[in-house]
Amino acid sequence: MFFSLYEVSFRWDCSLADIAGWASQGKLTIMTGISLVRCGDAMVAGPVTLSPMDLLPLFRRSGPGPSESAMQRIMPPEASDWLIITDPPDGVPVAVADMLIRADEVFGFEDEHDLVRKATAGANGKQPYDWAGMNIALIKRIHDQGLPTTQAELIAEMQDWFAEQTDGARIPDSRSIRRRITPIWRELRSNTT
Template sequence: MALPPRVYFTLHEAAARWDCTLADIAGWASVGLFDIVTAIAPVTSGSQIVAGYVVVSVTDILQMFRRCGTGPTKCFLRRVRLKNHEDWIMIADPAERIEVTLADLLIMAEEVRRFETECDLLRRPASHIGSTARYDWDGMYISLIRRVHEYGIPETQAEWVGEVQEWFVEKSESGEVPDERTIRRRLTPIWKALRETC
């Protein structure tokens, strides 16, 4: 018996699936190409009780999506909207404020599939088994793990990006290597996670 389809994707999963940045996703959501949602416990707004999946106003928390990576890791929502409704519900009581992190923000699966269809995106395979990847990302990740295990984290992210570029140059049979922006996009979440633990 097959499992039912996925219900939602996290923003990190969508970014990996579409090979884009979180800032790109926030930008597309901010102009209405799809909704970003989160799940909340019951809160009151006047006499109304709001709970479950609610739409987030991305422009209210846009600072979380700075391309330079200096934005806050969490924000408070001051308003939300029920799915398939147009009116925003204000959260006026400070005690009812809704705190969210990037990990709490989701895109519903039907919206992901609709967006992919409208933009004619090729869905990225879950595995490279039976297919030929353009670049050896798996090999690159293995080299990163070895590097961190043996020598620790580089002093700067720029140094790390340079090392990865050199690795691709050495391993590439065709001479084709990913551009610096693509490498940086893949390294940034790892870099941030490792620096937080230092």
């Protein structure tokens, strides 16, 4: 039913800042689930839409930004106006990892902007690299051995994985792997510090 922002970023080969920008222009709706809050006289809990302009500071292009922020404007389902959270008075902390986009919106955006074809372009309509396989290898590596000391080590291991899978014939450059690993690396490192 939903994709995380990280999944959409990977799926579309774009930055989280791109997704936030599209949301700020009304092209995508970023949601999350919250526990009970008060908005004036109303009580709200469950799925809510987050204000894209409130989210923009989380998605800086010039360097890493915070991984969570307090949201103070929300919109419950079926509502047409933003509600201001009055209790708790500082709003609700929301992590980037907890932000979602409905699957039907993702598919509709892909159709409208021809993103599916771009993502699968290559010889015979296939991707030149097995990114899904790399994700599985990455998850298995982290599950079995934890994170290495540096992101560069993890990138090198994934390049080795590609080399093993293709007998050295198709190995993406480190920059391409880094783009896919960096959001995962940052999120996992932020949870260990």
